[in-house]
Amino acid sequence: MNIYLTLARRELAALFLSVTGYIIIAAVTLLIGLGFVVLLTNLGSDPSPVPVTEMFYGTYFFWLIVLVAGPVITMRLFALEKSAGTYETLMTTPVSDLEVVASKFTAALIFYLIMWLPLLACLFVVGHFTNQPGAMDPGTVVGTYLGIFLVGALFLSLGCFASALSRTQMTAAIISFVLGMSLFALGFLAERIPVTAQWQTSVVSYFGLFGQMRDFARGVVDTRAVIFYTSLTLVFLFLTLRVVESRRWK
């Protein structure tokens, strides 16, 4: 446990000690701000029937942030250590592979959540200065952040996996972006294809990322979606662990 915390702290510090970390935060803040602008222009003077968080989600800046930030945060995790050679110093200390994978993922997730904090400020501004008292409604805010957390965890676990496979940050970013895009495309497919008796369509329907996230933004927590994201995240973390372990059987 101690080693896990020590490692996670260093990973998080490394994200904040590098220029990349601040560039990511700045870019995401800009995108959230753009979403906020779109949101404001859409707001009428009367209280809207739709929760403000769902309106923000409707601007689609959400997916842009997740798709781009995921690979950029995670690309360094393993690939940078391999190209700098520090992977060797790290793996020759008495740490377990699980501790390494878990700590790197945790650090990325914490950074990702910090990155989303400006959204709270936007919601606060809307709730306080416009005629939308429901903007800071605890239910929808918690639901939205739970969605952000779950979707983020999945995309970050894809990134971890890609980074563990790669020797350079660039390849890691490309692989995780492609994986993320495929998942995103499956989401589209799930929206378009009606569920029929065939098993293929019902499998695809699980990947209804958009519907699931819209529910979260409405403050509706669907346990099926929670289980879907959690289990897929665990699958990719497990694959990452196997890749890290594979060093020993090569």
Place this chain on the structure above:
Amino acid sequence: MIEVKDLTKRYAGRTAVAGISFAVNRGEIVGLLGPNGAGKSTTMRILSTFMPATSGTVRVAGFDVFHDSVEVRRRIGFMPENNPLYLEMRVREYLKFRARLKGLGWTRSRQRVDIVMEQCGLTDVHRRIIGQLSKGYRQRVGLADALVHEPELIILDEPTIGLDPNQIRSVRQLIKSLAGKHTVLISTHILPEAEMMCSRMLIMFEGKILAADTPENLQSLMAGSSQVIAEIAAPVDELRNAWLDMPEVEQFDVSAAEGAFQRCALTPRDGHDLRPQIFELARARGWPLRELTRSRHSLEDIYVQVTKQNEEEEGA
């Protein structure tokens, strides 16, 4: 401390280490010598549990590097080639982080970090960012990291590469000071360096260990073919005759040097040391003698010599 038996490592299509066996005792400083690509780094990576061996067994402090990898890692301090460090961290912060990773408690890691920083001369730079330090200081940070948890075995891959002569001297002194308390395995391709630091040398070449002995024994093994250079002011003919009359001289070569001096390169027979005889000769004849040296062997000579011997043994 280290027992290596029939260790082989094959990469796709290439054998990096071809069935080597050796043992290192507790408290020894052993040098792993060889040219680039001889398999030194591969051997060290296997010893440090970073890579698995293709076949063969390696035990460190009685633990198998593959099956009891974590136990082995607890007992070693490894500094890989090119000394990779987290450049964005500060010296003290880095060493504390490493100490914690290696399982030292909060207070213990603080104490140890202070001790190794003192030992490696890092106290003055403890607040500096590693990326801004000179190569010599970075090397010391790497060494301090290898020492911080008081490991039984310290493995250093090319610890002095790329340093200036002063820095090399201080790193060598530091390594020498570890003798007795720790077991040290160092790789290098510089022969004099190994001679200075190590109590025993293993010479590796193309994935095999060609010779394993003390530096003195290896030197005397080589002395047999070491040339003696003498610069003497004397008529060429008389000099030639003098060498012909000397039975211990196997081969000689006389060439003109500046002034009246002649430069003679003499190869002795059966490892004989020719120097006293040459001095006697010059004194008896009243010839001025201005240089008399026995050339020392470079690592390349040793490889050539040792490979030649091996071939002869195989042929016989």
